[in-house]
Amino acid sequence: MSAFKLHVPPAVTADTVIFTITDGKLKVLLVKRSRPPFVNSWALPGGFVRETETTEKTALRVLKDKAGVSSVYLEQLYSFDEPGRDPRGRVLTVAYFALVDFAKIKFVEEKNHEPSAFFGTRSLPKLAFDHAKIISYALQRLRYKVEYTNVIANLLPRQFTLSQLQEAYEVILGHKLDKRNFRKKFLTLGLVKPANAKVSGARHRPAQLFSFSKGGMVELKRFF
Amino acid sequence: MSAFKLHVPPAVTADTVIFTITDGKLKVLLVKRSRPPFVNSWALPGGFVRETETTEKTALRVLKDKAGVSSVYLEQLYSFDEPGRDPRGRVLTVAYFALVDFAKIKFVEEKNHEPSAFFGTRSLPKLAFDHAKIISYALQRLRYKVEYTNVIANLLPRQFTLSQLQEAYEVILGHKLDKRNFRKKFLTLGLVKPANAKVSGARHRPAQLFSFSKGGMVELKRFF
């Protein structure tokens, strides 16, 4: 159907690195491949672009099918087309990364689906294709981006405690942050505002809930 | 020849935003299209990926053909595949951006080549396809990147005066910088080191030449 007969184009796929936070860890969704190549290896969820799809649509479809979520933060990461990255032939993949609040995920465990699971980014299994490289690229991007934007909002519920927020940063950046300085930063920058609700029920002082003050993406001179 | 018969893949091209600095301006190389679509419009240099090429190879080939340069800074920018971006059908383009020292450019003005010229980024003509969007994306990336890396080295000759370096920053960032603070920054960070040569011949005090101290890419907490 293509109007370009000169060259046989590469096949095009979209793969998505779906990040979420649970168990105090940053995790990535992987699916176990049920067919060759790389049968039984874990791989990023992804698929071929259909004829009426953009790569972004493909990524969204996969996100819906594999993680059961539909309104999510999704950002294009990078395109990979090294020869040999797919043993079947030339495949260009446009990689995306998504940030999802773990509470919003509905695992779609239908019979015809491949098994999928979240893996901590520090304990990944062997991965199919060049997916290890893609994940490491995504991690790097995420670490950069949380330092000068409010993207991290997408990994948290609408309301959260400052300790939860701090833990999210620590898990992503891979190091501890100072509690007093952390709170000062967010409050004086006006990035978050207190909700009128607290979390009680734990056997300690109840925590104030906050939400991000701006809805969209906010960019700042980096704050760590 | 593709092993994937399920879906007709989009055509794949690579377009390159080639930046250089001359006349105290940041400029971009454009070519005048000699065939439809968009005949006689200016467009980014680019082309379809050939069967044995990666998109990066395509970008390098175009760089060689259109600007006559071969060892250049080249970085993948973003992939664009909005439907309708090419009237001929589905075309995914992987956009790259390149930084070239103007002195290294050899215009390749062969008879069968389309005319090409550098345009100041503030005075671009009407552009074919979504190339205006691609350029603005590239500009944004470049502005970010010069603030926390030494990429700017690729736009300058090996040796340069601090005034030239400062001017390069000013042209890219779009605002003046303080001379004393600028010099202090670079010298105390150790990013540049003095060469043992000066520029004389102008009717003013001769300027010390410098070169970047590290060869590869250096990343820092941003410096402006």
Added chain:
DNA sequence: CCAAAAGTGTTGACTGTACACCCATGT
């Protein structure tokens, strides 16, 4: 001797970092 760009330090404001104790609750 004049025009032109090169070169050079100090100060005050602000930002980042280190650090330790009391508070409110549930059990």
Added chain:
DNA sequence: ACATGGGTGTACAGTCAACACTTTTGG
């Protein structure tokens, strides 16, 4: 009453931003 995580302020160091005059050369 005690264990648990929530919540708070200060002081010092480092970085950033503003600012003006002298130097060296060519013409």
